[in-house]
Amino acid sequence: MTTIDTCSAARPDNDPPVTGFRAAPRALEDVRLDRVSSTEWRVSDRRFLTETGRAIIGVIDRVGPAYRVTSLRDPDHTEFYGSLAAARGAFVERT
Numbered sequence: 001m002t003t004i005d006t007c008s009a010a011r012p013d014n015d016p017p018v019t020g021f022r023a024a025p026r027a028l029e030d031v032r033l034d035r036v037s038s039t040e041w042r043v044s045d046r047r048f049l050t051e052t053g054r055a056i057i058g059v060i061d062r063v064g065p066a067y068r069v070t071s072l073r074d075p076d077h078t079e080f081y082g083s084l085a086a087a088r089g090a091f092v093e094r095t
Contacts, residue, residue, distance in 0.1 A: 024093035031091045060087045
């Protein structure tokens with residue numbers, strides 16, 4: 001598995017309490033991509049420990065020239081983007 005970004009791994013003291021389901025990452029650097037195949041990436045929230053399972057927030061897969069985004073918040077809804085960077089940005093909270 002290849003990690004796409006270069007930020008340091010989540011820290012045990014950086015696992016904030018959750019109210020409701022979970023808030024979307026507020027910054028792009030909170031969104032981590034792990035390549036799981038030549039066309040698929042697991043999307044995680046760096047604010048949570050990967051080992052707990054709470055960190056996984058969705059998947060991105062390449063479909064032809066586009067990148068399909070599926071969020072675990074609403075797995076029946078998908079969106080398509082023209083680049084991996086744009087697909088990653090889809091997981092950041094929109095204000």
